[in-house]
Amino acid sequence: MRLVQLAIETFRNHFNTLIDFSETGNIILGNNGEGKTNIIEAISCLCLTKSFFTPSDAIITMFGQPGYTVSGIFKSDCGIEYKATISYTKVNSAKIYSLNRKKIDHLSNVIGLFPVVIVSPEHAHITFGGPQERRKFIDGALSQTHRLYLETLLEYRQILKQRNVLLMNAREKNERIDATIDPWNEAFARTGTLLLVKRKEFVSEFRRYFEEAFAQITESAEKPSIEYQCTLDIGDASAQEEIEVLFKQSIAKHFVNETKMGFSLIGPHRDELLFSINGSNLRMYASQGQHKSFLVALKMAEFSYIREKCKETPILLLDDVLSELDTRRATNLLKAISSAGQFALTSTERDFFAKFPQSSKSWKIIEVKNGSICYAN
Amino acid sequence: MVFTATSLEELAEHFAQLPGIGRKTAHRLALYILKMPHEEVSALANALLTVKEKVRYCSLCANITENDPCIICSDPKRDHSLICVVEEPNDVLAIEKTNEYHGLYHVLGGVLSPLDGIGPEELKIKELLHRVSTTHIDEVILALNPNVEGEATTLYLAKLLKPFGMKVTRIARGLPVGADLEFADEATVTRALEGRIVI
Ligand SMILES: Nc1ncnc2c1ncn2[C@@H]1O[C@H](COP(=O)(O)OP(=O)(O)OP(=O)(O)O)[C@@H](O)[C@H]1O
Ligand SMILES: [Mg+2]
Ligand SMILES: [Zn+2]
Numbered sequence: 245m246r247l248v249q250l251a252i253e254t255f256r257n258h259f260n261t262l263i264d265f266s267e268t269g270n271i272i273l274g275n276n277g278e279g280k281t282n283i284i285e286a287i288s289c290l291c292l293t294k295s296f297f298t299p300s301d302a303i304i305t306m307f308g309q310p311g312y313t314v315s316g317i318f319k320s321d322c323g324i325e326y327k328a329t330i331s332y333t334k335v336n337s338a339k340i341y342s343l344n345r346k347k348i349d350h351l352s353n354v355i356g357l358f359p360v361v362i363v364s365p366e367h368a369h370i371t372f373g374g375p376q377e378r379r380k381f382i383d384g385a386l387s388q389t390h391r392l393y394l395e396t397l398l399e400y401r402q403i404l405k406q407r408n409v410l411l412m413n414a415r416e417k418n419e420r421i422d423a424t425i426d427p428w429n430e431a432f433a434r435t436g437t438l439l440l441v442k443r444k445e446f447v448s449e450f451r452r453y454f455e456e457a458f459a460q461i462t463e464s465a466e467k468p469s470i471e472y473q474c475t476l477d478i479g480d481a482s483a484q485e486e487i488e489v490l491f492k493q494s495i496a497k498h499f500v501n502e503t504k505m506g507f508s509l510i511g512p513h514r515d516e517l518l519f520s521i522n523g524s525n526l527r528m529y530a531s532q533g534q535h536k537s538f539l540v541a542l543k544m545a546e547f548s549y550i551r552e553k554c555k556e557t558p559i560l561l562l563d564d565v566l567s568e569l570d571t572r573r574a575t576n577l578l579k580a581i582s583s584a585g586q587f588a589l590t591s592t593e594r595d596f597f598a599k600f601p602q603s604s605k606s607w608k609i610i611e612v613k614n615g616s617i618c619y620a621n
Numbered sequence: 622m623v624f625t626a627t628s629l630e631e632l633a634e635h636f637a638q639l640p641g642i643g644r645k646t647a648h649r650l651a652l653y654i655l656k657m658p659h660e661e662v663s664a665l666a667n668a669l670l671t672v673k674e675k676v677r678y679c680s681l682c683a684n685i686t687e688n689d690p691c692i693i694c695s696d697p698k699r700d701h702s703l704i705c706v707v708e709e710p711n712d713v714l715a716i717e718k719t720n721e722y723h724g725l726y727h728v729l730g731g732v733l734s735p736l737d738g739i740g741p742e743e744l745k746i747k748e749l750l751h752r753v754s755t756t757h758i759d760e761v762i763l764a765l766n767p768n769v770e771g772e773a774t775t776l777y778l779a780k781l782l783k784p785f786g787m788k789v790t791r792i793a794r795g796l797p798v799g800a801d802l803e804f805a806d807e808a809t810v811t812r813a814l815e816g817r818i819v820i
Contacts, residue, residue, distance in 0.1 A: 336643075402769040409735035424740055427733065427776035431769065 246586040249317040254309035256282035257615035266608035270588040274612035280590040284563045286314045291360040293351040301332045356388045363543040364563035371535045378517035389553035400435040408507045415506035433491040439512040447472045453545035461576045473516040536568040560587035683728040683745040685710045700724045702759040719811045732770040760788040779820045790817040
């Protein structure tokens with residue numbers, strides 16, 4: 245998939261910005277605060293129906309404006325064109341997505357249509373932050389590639405909310421919930437098992453892409469690893485039926501404790517994806533550059549994984565990725581993305597790209613100043 | 622927009638509280654009423670009151686009706702050994718429109734949802750159990766909406782109904798997730814009813 249053209253209206257500091265993208269490399273240059281990240285964020289809204297870091301559409305609407313509109317023309321790998329538009333209106337907080345001028349009923353139906361992989365400073369949470377950030381990473385990759393996973397995930401979250409209300413009632417009001425929680429346990433185990441099976445499958449397939457990407461970027465002997473850690477004791481069970489049985493047993497085992505705590509203690513919503521380099525935990529021991537390399541490799545692997553599963557090349561959006569990487573790793577990364585597909589990369593370092601006279605000839609340079617494009621070749 | 626006449630504003634306010642009616646539409650409706658002939662307005666007002674006075678819940682199936690039992694429950698031509706359990710009266714209408722179903726109904730009045738404070742006590746579940754234990758029923762079809770709450774309610778009812786020994790089925794997941802029975806087209810509802818599975 246490639247984004248051919250993008251139009252941004254009253255979005256952050258862009259009042260009315262139109263960009264024609266190159267179908268290969270795009271370098272978005274500009275000083276701090278000029279509006280580079282905002283362009284990446286607008287593309288995120290178009291591909292994923294929301295910003296990749298703030299959940300609030302009011303915040304991304306330009307100050308003093310009633311709403312925003314982002315539209316774009318996409319071209320799939322086999323050449324089919326799509327015209328997509330997302331508009332948001334503050335007053336009724338309505339968000340409307342239309343594809344080829346037809347309104348899409350559920351925003352979640354858009355996910356996966358325009359596969360995209362985003363790396364930005366916000367994503368540093370994936371390696372630095374708590375387990376929820378790593379779960380979000382898995383969920384994101386799977387949601388873009390497996391429709392059923394996304395649907396199950398949404399169901400699971402709703403079931404979890406309902407189940408937690410019952411557990412809280414048991415804790416706070418001493419309600420007897422043995423019978424009423426039964427169907428929720430059943431649904432919890434069914435959807436939770438599906439998520440678990442998919443996530444374990446994902447990690448085992450993903451590992452190969454990840455190790456490859458990490459080696460390519462770092463060119464070092466460092467040995468990275470990713471490991472899925474279950475709150476449920478499922479041993480090495482992998483068959484769905486088997487895991488569902490273990491899930492139910494685990495629910496029974498934790499029931500008394502859960503009614504004491506007032507929320508669900510086990511399940512995929514509490515699992516962890518463990519990262520390490522040479523056997524030491526990344527979160528505790530790694531350097532800034534190692535974190536960044538790990539993150540970039542995760543994202544490049546996500547790119548390959550999505551391309552393989554969707555049979556469509558994702559769009560790569562790289563916001564401020566080069567900082568913290570040494571010149572060799574940065575160069576390796578540029579090499580890797582140049583052969584990957586379409587990318588858009590933001591940077592403040594104009595001079596850095598002058599070092600690549602060969603490739604930079606085919607790259608499109610887009611310069612941003614105060615929410616407008618002031619130069620494009 | 623605010624009307625200068627308080628009574629008009631009040632009427633618009635009432636309209637705005639109806640489901641699916643936004644503020645703008647509410648104002649438009651209020652203005653429309655103002656322009657209607659007097660006798661039409663009073664017919665409308667009467668109709669509103671009559672509905673409230675005459676319509677009640679059927680003591681057998683809990684559907685809305687003017688006569689108790691309702692016309693469906695008292696129709697000897699229908700199959701009285703078959704009960705289709707639905708959430709709301711609207712779902713009865715959706716299934717009746719298909720003309721393919723000739724059994725009886727049971728309207729639960731909602732689905733289990735702890736978040737909204739709805740437990741088994743808030744639904745017509747006791748009434749359903751009373752029905753199946755006092756009359757001869759061959760099959761209960763659970764036709765709740767295919768969302769998380771509908772699923773949980775289906776599982777809950779299936780477990781309660783099992784001991785009575787009749788066949789318990791559910792409509793096939795022919796409806797797209799998130800699509801309410803009420804909004805599904807007739808063909809889809811028919812297909813879902815035909816493809817029901819035993820649970
Ligand atoms: N809702 C908004 N309305 C108008 N302007 C906004 C809004 N939100 C953010 N901005 C402005 O957008 C600018 C930041 O843009 P952006 O984050 O894209 O900068 P950048 O070019 O990526 O900078 P850096 O190199 O520092 O990352 C700031 O000047 C900020 O004041
Ligand atoms: Mg930025
Ligand atoms: Zn009746």
